Amino acid sequence: MAAKSTTGTTWNVYDANTMSAKEIYGRVLRELASKNDKIVGVTADLEKSTNIGIFGKEFPDRMFNVGIAEQNLFGVAAGLAKVGFIPFASTFAVFAALRGVEQVRTDICYQNLPVKIIATHGGLSFGQAGTTHHCTEDIAIMKAFPNMTVIVPADGAETGKAVEACLDIPGPVYIRVGRGFEPPFHQDDNFNFEIGKGELVNDGTDVTIITCGIGVLQAKFAAEELKNVDGISARVINIHTIKPIDKEIIMKAVKETRRIVTLEEHNVIGGLGDSVAAVIAESGKGCAFTKMGLQDEFSVVGYPEDLYSHYRMDSSGIAESVREIMGREFEADEDWSDEV
Amino acid sequence: MAKLSIDELKAKAKELRTLIIDTTVWAGSGHYGGALSSADILTALYFRYLNLDPANPDWEDRDRFILSKGHSGLGYIPCLHLKGYFPVDDLKNFNHFMSPFGMHPDCHKVKGCDASTGSLGHGLPMGLGMALGARLLKKPFKTVVLLGDGECDEGSNYEAMMAAAHYKTDNLIAIVDRNQLMIDGFTEDVMSLEPFADKWKAFNWDVIECDGHNMEELCAALDKAWAANSGKPTVIIAKTVKGKGVKFLENDVRSHYGAFDSAKAEEAKQDIANS
Numbered sequence: 012m013a014a015k016s017t018t019g020t021t022w023n024v025y026d027a028n029t030m031s032a033k034e035i036y037g038r039v040l041r042e043l044a045s046k047n048d049k050i051v052g053v054t055a056d057l058e059k060s061t062n063i064g065i066f067g068k069e070f071p072d073r074m075f076n077v078g079i080a081e082q083n084l085f086g087v088a089a090g091l092a093k094v095g096f097i098p099f100a101s102t103f104a105v106f107a108a109l110r111g112v113e114q115v116r117t118d119i120c121y122q123n124l125p126v127k128i129i130a131t132h133g134g135l136s137f138g139q140a141g142t143t144h145h146c147t148e149d150i151a152i153m154k155a156f157p158n159m160t161v162i163v164p165a166d167g168a169e170t171g172k173a174v175e176a177c178l179d180i181p182g183p184v185y186i187r188v189g190r191g192f193e194p195p196f197h198q199d200d201n202f203n204f205e206i207g208k209g210e211l212v213n214d215g216t217d218v219t220i221i222t223c224g225i226g227v228l229q230a231k232f233a234a235e236e237l238k239n240v241d242g243i244s245a246r247v248i249n250i251h252t253i254k255p256i257d258k259e260i261i262m263k264a265v266k267e268t269r270r271i272v273t274l275e276e277h278n279v280i281g282g283l284g285d286s287v288a289a290v291i292a293e294s295g296k297g298c299a300f301t302k303m304g305l306q307d308e309f310s311v312v313g314y315p316e317d318l319y320s321h322y323r324m325d326s327s328g329i330a331e332s333v334r335e336i337m338g339r340e341f342e343a344d345e346d347w348s349d350e351v
Numbered sequence: 352m353a354k355l356s357i358d359e360l361k362a363k364a365k366e367l368r369t370l371i372i373d374t375t376v377w378a379g380s381g382h383y384g385g386a387l388s389s390a391d392i393l394t395a396l397y398f399r400y401l402n403l404d405p406a407n408p409d410w411e412d413r414d415r416f417i418l419s420k421g422h423s424g425l426g427y428i429p430c431l432h433l434k435g436y437f438p439v440d441d442l443k444n445f446n447h448f449m450s451p452f453g454m455h456p457d458c459h460k461v462k463g464c465d466a467s468t469g470s471l472g473h474g475l476p477m478g479l480g481m482a483l484g485a486r487l488l489k490k491p492f493k494t495v496v497l498l499g500d501g502e503c504d505e506g507s508n509y510e511a512m513m514a515a516a517h518y519k520t521d522n523l524i525a526i527v528d529r530n531q532l533m534i535d536g537f538t539e540d541v542m543s544l545e546p547f548a549d550k551w552k553a554f555n556w557d558v559i560e561c562d563g564h565n566m567e568e569l570c571a572a573l574d575k576a577w578a579a580n581s582g583k584p585t586v587i588i589a590k591t592v593k594g595k596g597v598k599f600l601e602n603d604v605r606s607h608y609g610a611f612d613s614a615k616a617e618e619a620k621q622d623i624a625n626s
């Protein structure tokens with residue numbers, strides 16, 4: 012079965028369940044590029060590792076490998092954009108967000124160029140490689156740049172849609188995916204994806220888990236466990252777009268559940284949790300609130316599954332945090348009608 | 352610690368290569384190609400040149416070594432074990448949860464390691480800082496930085512090369528593991544480095560080229576680098592073979608990173624024994 016999306020790109024639903032997010036990225040890019048000759052690719056010795064090479068194999072003249080040189084990578088991408096191309100630039104998240112980041116900020120964001128950064132090996136997904144290859148700061152960094160759109164898809168199917176949709180954004184976009192061993196959340200690609208619009212994964216009335224990336228599947232499992240074991244009704248929201256953030260879906264959850272847990276594969280400083288916190292603080296509405304993720308520490312070495320459970324990013328860790336917040340007292344005005 | 356003879360170094364390098372294979376198996380996978388290509392260089396440094404005291408890893412007069420190509424931790428960390436910094440059992444948990452050892456060395460967890468690396472292009476600037484510091488402290492220690500050739504694409508290296516020559520740090524030695532390969536292919540196909548020696552010369556470095564698997568040549572190069580007092584930093588461009596010692600890995604782009612089953616591990620160790 013082939014799925015057709017809004018702009019006519021097709022890829023196989025079966026593929027979405029068996030391929031990694033970065034493989035789907037490579038394939039979708041190849042397909043988009045066959046219809047749009049302005050699309051070019053740039054990488055820094057990670058053609059194979061990021062799968063941008065799937066596009067590059069088909070369009071070798073439009074693929075530039077600058078060697079192991081990330082500052083050059085983003086500068087070159089900016090230059091290509093300045094003369095009318097739409098560059099997709101791929102490297103590991105840590106090198107996009109840190110090594111080449113002034114070029115991203117000044118050359119790409121400041122000049123508001125349509126460079127699409129598809130960063131792989133985000134978060135803790137390259138577990139055994141250790142802190143130099145983990146990336147738990149990129150969301151904070153990228154969202155601080157004016158003009159930048161920041162997306163963390165839940166899985167391969169959503170990555171495919173995000174890669175396609177990012178072409179509709181006139182400026183720069185940062186899409187963070189994993190290393191490729193993350194289980195898919197969506198069963199097929201029969202779901203709506205709109206940049207800036209959160210996805211209601213599971214409805215609930217007692218508490219809301221707001222998450223992105225690998226957290227979405229785990230939060231869904233946690234919600235099932237909480238319902239069956241504790242009788243807790245947990246709402247789950249997938250905020251794939253961290254910037255611009257969907258204030259509406261967040262405030263609806265605040266009003267209706269009054270307890271919010273955020274979870275991200277990122278430092279709790281500066282990421283999704285802080286974006287959600289800002290929405291709540293600016294609204295003037297109170298609620299119980301917990302941020303889950305790395306608690307401002309450099310991550311240890313290990314296989315990703317071990318790290319996810321160690322940092323309570325798996326379903327049982329999430330369920331634990333939900334139980335904790337359910338028992339918490341917080342001051343709240345029960346009558347919301349008089350508030351702004 | 353006694354300096355090993357050339358013959359003893361050759362035997363030690365075999366021991367290191369064998370341990371790299373074992374460690375790959377314990378770790379589940381690893382960057383074996385670049386670890387094997389730098390095995391002779393690491394052996395020569397650790398068993399003949401670097402002035403170190405494994406019983407006192409923080410000894411302030413020790414020579415400094417930075418593995419700038421941090422993904423060769425699979426060769427470097429076993430080498431530190433052979434040098435006596437920690438027991439072999441510690442290696443058995445390599446890559447696993449909470450292990451001090453992942454693919455890239457963490458100086459807070461790996462005894463004997465002077466700098467945390469893994470992001471390419473950081474070693475030479477840090478090494479230059481150490482060399483400048485040694486001079487300011489009036490200490491005679493050397494600083495040695497081991498780089499990958501693909502790594503030499505990174506612009507930060509050229510910033511450090513320029514500054515090292517400017518500051519006349521002849522106590523700084525760079526060694527390039529010139530195995531001709533990076534991840535996406537041969538360096539000359541992905542991003543050509545040649546004329547490579549001329550680049551260093553143009554930056555005012557003393558350049559020594561040698562066979563990085565010939566212990567006599569390597570030691571002659573290191574003797575020269577250690578004796579340098581010309582006011583110029585020295586680079587040794589060591590011509591190597593990625594995957595050296597294991598026939599099915601040698602000079603193959605696929606040897607950058609991977610795993611062995613037990614049969615392949617045996618075959619690899621047999622190759623090393625026969626080499």
Ligand SMILES: Cc1ncc(C[n+]2csc(CCOP(=O)(O)OP(=O)(O)O)c2C)c(N)n1
Nearest residue numbers: 056385469470471499500501502532533534
């Ligand atoms: C800044 C940075 N960019 C990219 C990488 C990913 N990476 C790891 S190893 C490697 C290739 C290194 O090639 P080379 O330096 O020639 O090492 P060797 O062939 O000896 O293993 C790359 C691109 C990295 N570790 N750091």
